[in-house]
Amino acid sequence: MNYKANIMEFCKRLGLDTIGFTRLRRFDELQEFLESRRQNGLQNEFEIEDIESRINPMLYMEEGKTIISIAFPYLFSKEINGDIYFSKYTRGEDYHKVVSMYLRRICEYIENIGGRAKYFVDSNALPERYIANLCGIGFLGKNNMIITKKYGSYVFLGEIITDLFIEEDSPIECECNECNLCMRACPTKCINEGKTNPNICLSYITQKKHIEDEWFDKINGRIFGCDTCQDLCPFNRYAELSNINEFKPFEYMESINEDEIVNLNNKAFKEKYASTSSGWRGKNILTRNTMIQLMKNGRYKGPISFSSPYIEDYYCRLLKHFKL
Incomplete structure (x- = not known):
């Protein structure tokens, strides 16, 4: 066979x-x-x-x-879509x-x-x-x-x-050649030939439970993940679209409801965002990253009561950082 x-x-x-x-x-x-x-x-x-x-x-x-x-x-x-988005x-x-x-x-x-x-x-x-x-x-x-x-x-x-013996294929050599677009465009310069540093990749930063104040300006609208190096890659210019229907974007993941995410409750999180690959880190991460962008733009003043001490702590740090 x-x-x-x-x-x-x-x-x-x-x-x-x-x-x-x-x-x-x-x-x-x-x-x-x-x-x-x-x-x-x-x-x-x-x-x-x-x-x-x-x-x-x-x-x-x-x-x-x-x-x-x-x-x-x-x-x-x-x-x-917009200045706040999911990868x-x-x-x-x-x-x-x-x-x-x-x-x-x-x-x-x-x-x-x-x-x-x-x-x-x-x-x-x-x-x-x-x-x-x-x-x-x-x-x-x-x-x-x-x-x-x-x-x-x-x-x-x-x-x-x-455990089946199957004829193996051959590896493909890197075709990037002299192109350095991803290295030049990376917001944190985490991409370096031979020494990429994932610890300062914004995709990683947006997923960390605790981030330093220095990243507040860099996150720049990313609720979860970062697509910068992919969006500029010449090999992605003519990438074909997927035929896997399960990956078709949910409407609420493309048309962002800022108010919902920044005040995200357990019910909305479980009904929507928990079913995506951004849900595994919990609702507070999504709320925090959205709040960073809204406060950076001066569009968020804070709720009457906070959903957790974690969010309240970031709110206070952001007030100070953006001098609000």
């Missing part, structure tokens, strides 16, 4: 057309790089610290033979749930043709962008994102480990 052709055909029937394969092995070539990042303080709180779990995929399936990487395009619109990847259904649903179906198919399979989405130790490059999904750009030929960098990644 031609496992590779059959799996690719099954994925295409699901609407997934960017799939690649690589041999399951230790990625010892990453150890020095990961050690250097740790020693230079370039890891952040969302990363798994144990390097062995990042370079040894056999820990997840000892008898595994192949890793499958699949790209899930999520872009439905390139527009930014494009957060505007539809939470990708953890959506990607898991698709990968589960692919694993079931693999098991039906005689293999074993286990899937992974984001919150695991696998070096997914490195694996995606090995699988020929795309090249690793200077902005440290996988850039695919068809969808640019507007993709989520999912992996499957299987």
Whole structure:
């Protein structure tokens, strides 16, 4: 049986057309790089610290033979509406749930043709962008994102480990060449060739529970995430839109109700924002980041009572910072 052709055909029937394969092995070539990042303080709180779990995929399936990487395009619109906005990847259904649903179906198919399979989405130790490059999904750009030929960098990644032997694909060399648009445009200059610092990436800053006052001016309308390096990337100029309906943006994620978010209660949060990939950090993060922009623009004076001491603390800090 031609496992590779059959799996690719099954994925295409699901609407997934960017799939690649690589041999399951230790990625010892990453150890020095990961050690250097740790020693230079370039890891952040969302990363798994144990390097062995990042370079040894056999820990997840000892008898595994192949890793499958699949790209899930999520872009439905390139527009930014207003001066307060959510990053494009957060505007539809939470990708953890959506990607898991698709990968589960692919694993079931693999098991039906005689293999074993286990899937992974984001919150695991696998070096997914490195694996995606090995699988020929795309090249690793200077902005440290996988850039695919068809969808640019507007993709989520999912992996499957299987015990089937499948012919592997070839990695793609970086095609950024002399282009440095992402490095020049990054608001915090976190992107540097060979030494990108995720701890000062605005996408990370908007998700932190506690941020320093120095970031209040830099957040600049970002409620959750940052798209700056992607929006300016030439490879995204002609990126095709997604056909995965689950990622279609919710109306309230594109037409922002500032008053609702800045006074967000549990009911509205659970009914709306909790179902997106911005919901995992809780409602206070969304309220805080919206409040920063409104106070920066002089459009927010504060409620009669605060939803939490956390929000009240940021309100007082923002009053002082913006001299209101």
